[in-house]
Amino acid sequence: MNHDDEMMSDKDLDVLLSHASTPQLPLGAKTRLLAKMEEQRASPKIMLRSQRESQKSRLGWLAGLPLAASLALGIYLGSAGPLESILPTAAYELLTGVNIDDPVTGIEDVENLSEDEFS
Amino acid sequence: MQIGVRPIYSRPAETDGCSLPNASHLRSVPAGLDQAPDADLLARTAAGEQRAFAALVDRHFAVVHRVVWRMLNGHADAEDVAQEAFLRLWRNPKQVRDGAAVKGWLMRVATNVVMDRHRAKPMQQISEEFEVVDDRETADEQIDRNRAVACIDAAVAGLPHRQKLALTLVHYEHLTNIAAAEIMDLSVDALESLLARARRSLKERLAPNKNSLLSILTAERI
Numbered sequence: 001m002n003h004d005d006e007m008m009s010d011k012d013l014d015v016l017l018s019h020a021s022t023p024q025l026p027l028g029a030k031t032r033l034l035a036k037m038e039e040q041r042a043s044p045k046i047m048l049r050s051q052r053e054s055q056k057s058r059l060g061w062l063a064g065l066p067l068a069a070s071l072a073l074g075i076y077l078g079s080a081g082p083l084e085s086i087l088p089t090a091a092y093e094l095l096t097g098v099n100i101d102d103p104v105t106g107i108e109d110v111e112n113l114s115e116d117e118f119s
Numbered sequence: 120m121q122i123g124v125r126p127i128y129s130r131p132a133e134t135d136g137c138s139l140p141n142a143s144h145l146r147s148v149p150a151g152l153d154q155a156p157d158a159d160l161l162a163r164t165a166a167g168e169q170r171a172f173a174a175l176v177d178r179h180f181a182v183v184h185r186v187v188w189r190m191l192n193g194h195a196d197a198e199d200v201a202q203e204a205f206l207r208l209w210r211n212p213k214q215v216r217d218g219a220a221v222k223g224w225l226m227r228v229a230t231n232v233v234m235d236r237h238r239a240k241p242m243q244q245i246s247e248e249f250e251v252v253d254d255r256e257t258a259d260e261q262i263d264r265n266r267a268v269a270c271i272d273a274a275v276a277g278l279p280h281r282q283k284l285a286l287t288l289v290h291y292e293h294l295t296n297i298a299a300a301e302i303m304d305l306s307v308d309a310l311e312s313l314l315a316r317a318r319r320s321l322k323e324r325l326a327p328n329k330n331s332l333l334s335i336l337t338a339e340r341i
Contacts, residue, residue: 016329025181
């Protein structure tokens with residue numbers, strides 16, 4: 001016999017559980033439910049649902065406008081030439097991390113290389 | 120000494136004095152509909168037939184209300200929660216894929232509403248404190264019986280939600296383990312584990328008063 005049965009047998013537990021309270025259905029509960037069903041059937045909530053759907057479709061279009069504008073701007077900028085010719089200098093340096101007044105390096109390193117260094 | 124358990128609150132029976140639209144023409148289920156299978160009634164509800172929905176209400180409202188009542192420990196919101204499950208069915212009957220399983224669907228929706236409400240506002244648990252009944256007492260038998268019942272109700276109410284639901288579906292509503300597992304969206308093994316834990320917990324709570332409770336409720340001296 002396991003520990004549970006030592007406390008109480010399954011049979012005794014079932015006897016006790018069978019005496020637990022049994023709910024009584026409140027009088028008129030079904031009628032109240034059916035009345036609410038009637039109310040929902042006749043209520044304007046159905047119209048609001050269609051209104052919500054039309055609003056949703058309009059909002060969808062509105063959300064697409066900034067994206068379309070962004071794409072058009074990108075195409076224009078790309079076709080207009082190098083970016084630094086359009087942007088102010090400070091903005092260009094901020095975006096690229098390059099100071100246009102800095103001397104260009106690297107070319108003299110290439111020029112210093114001679115054929116003797118490659119063996 | 121007396122058992123000092125507060126009784127579970129339940130909504131008293133009310134007169135039918137609602138101020139909502141009159142649904143008296145739906146109260147009686149026409150002959151034929153009361154014999155129609157659930158799948159047929161659901162299909163007709165989906166077609167907008169109110170009487171078919173009324174037949175589903177007549178058939179299943181009581182059992183859904185019972186399950187919710189136990190989950191809410193007898194709270195007065197049980198009717199509102201049961202109503203909500205049926206109204207969700209009315210608003211969109213096509214969401215029930217298997218018409219024959221509409222009863223299980225209603226129970227699942229109702230218990231989900233209970234869980235949602237409990238997360239939003241935890242229900243006050245019934246006091247679990249009780250004392251051993253003195254067998255030598257000659258107190259009024261009805262009072263003793265009510266207190267003994269309240270003791271058992273408190274033990275069940277103190278179970279965790281999922282254990283309580285498993286116990287309610289299998290022990291009180293006599294569903295098979297498979298049907299109960301489907302409602303709870305569990306495997307049968309998981310359901311049986313919940314049931315075993317629930318029964319063990321109840322035995323632990325009720326064992327100290329076992330003899331007194333059994334003697335009062337079965338009117339036998341042990």
